[in-house]
Amino acid sequence: MSCQALDELKQQIPLLDYLQAHDWQPARQLSRGRWMGLCPLHSDHKPSFLVDPGKSLFYCYGCGRGGDVIRFAELYHQVKFPQALALLHQWRGLAPLLHEAASFYRMQLHRHGEAIAYLHQRGVRSPELIEQMRIGYAPGGGCLRRWLTQLGYPLPALLQAGLVTAVGYDAYTRRIVFPLEGNLYGRSLSALAPPHRFLPGAKGGLYAWEQVRRYPEVILVEGLFDYAVLWQAGFYNVTCAMGNHLNAHQYRQLCDSPRTVYLAFDGDTNGSGQQAAQWLARRLRERGVNARRISLPDGHDPNSFFVQDGDARQFQSLLEAALP
Numbered sequence: 001m002s003c004q005a006l007d008e009l010k011q012q013i014p015l016l017d018y019l020q021a022h023d024w025q026p027a028r029q030l031s032r033g034r035w036m037g038l039c040p041l042h043s044d045h046k047p048s049f050l051v052d053p054g055k056s057l058f059y060c061y062g063c064g065r066g067g068d069v070i071r072f073a074e075l076y077h078q079v080k081f082p083q084a085l086a087l088l089h090q091w092r093g094l095a096p097l098l099h100e101a102a103s104f105y106r107m108q109l110h111r112h113g114e115a116i117a118y119l120h121q122r123g124v125r126s127p128e129l130i131e132q133m134r135i136g137y138a139p140g141g142g143c144l145r146r147w148l149t150q151l152g153y154p155l156p157a158l159l160q161a162g163l164v165t166a167v168g169y170d171a172y173t174r175r176i177v178f179p180l181e182g183n184l185y186g187r188s189l190s191a192l193a194p195p196h197r198f199l200p201g202a203k204g205g206l207y208a209w210e211q212v213r214r215y216p217e218v219i220l221v222e223g224l225f226d227y228a229v230l231w232q233a234g235f236y237n238v239t240c241a242m243g244n245h246l247n248a249h250q251y252r253q254l255c256d257s258p259r260t261v262y263l264a265f266d267g268d269t270n271g272s273g274q275q276a277a278q279w280l281a282r283r284l285r286e287r288g289v290n291a292r293r294i295s296l297p298d299g300h301d302p303n304s305f306f307v308q309d310g311d312a313r314q315f316q317s318l319l320e321a322a323l324p
């Protein structure tokens with residue numbers, strides 16, 4: 001790749017945009033438009049990460065690392081230079097498109113009674129939570145395709161992102177949609193369709209990790225509806241792996257600092273959630289992370305526990321009773 005192409009890429013991806021898309025939040029402003037915040041690259045407790053949006057450069061006074069957006073992608077995703085470039089290229093193409101799709105789905109949510117009814121049935125009621133998680137609804141048909149093509153996105157780009165099927169229908173039909181880092185999770189309302197759907201590509205890191213990583217104790221759940229009810233009950237130190245198998249990035253995130261991780265996996269009758277929790281707890285302990293397994297009543301996951309009248313105090317007792 002030529003120097004000119006590198007400069008172009010850097011111009012197209014302002015460092016601050018990229019950081020914020022990865023949940024980085026500026027804590028305070030300095031002179032000349034610069035910002036300080038917690039460092040996403042090391043376990044940081046007071047803001048030591050300096051960002052200069054004008055120059056699109058960062059420097060961390062804690063871990064001593066700094067550079068441009070490419071350097072940041074290398075360090076953040078723990079990849080080499082060529083892979084960092086590939087990730088940035090992919091992100092540049094996909095991020096605005098996913099952002100528009102998620103905004104469209106959010107507009108649809110309150111227009112569709114069945115979507116709100118489904119959220120209520122899963123115990124999701126707080127408007128603040130719906131806002132915070134940017135929950136939307138995909139009615140299906142061709143409405144997302146029409147919206148995005150009107151905005152000027154070419155159909156092949158929608159196909160490539162997996163938002164539209166080969167025959168031109170919206171890929172997400174009658175699904176509650178949660179935006180993730182570089183992906184969208186869709187939960188089907190219909191019992192006839194597969195319940196879970198992601199776009200092709202990585203499911204991303206742990207859900208809302210930047211908001212959670214500063215807690216010394218973290219609750220890890222399998223599903224976003226588990227996340228939602230816990231957050232709503234005031235457990236803001238919750239995060240979600242979107243499944244009970246962590247990808248390498250999620251695993252590194254959990255291990256990036258000494259902490260206690262409470263695993264609140266499903267108590268499925270076939271035991272798969274509990275087996276996964278046992279296995280993960282062992283791996284975490286090998287890395288010096290204190291892992292504890294929460295036992296939910298048989299056949300329950302955190303979502304059904306709260307939906308069936310479980311409350312914050314009862315869940316707190318489960319946390320206290322959690323076994324290594």
Ligand SMILES: [Zn+2]
Nearest residue numbers: 039042060063
């Ligand atoms: Zn740092």
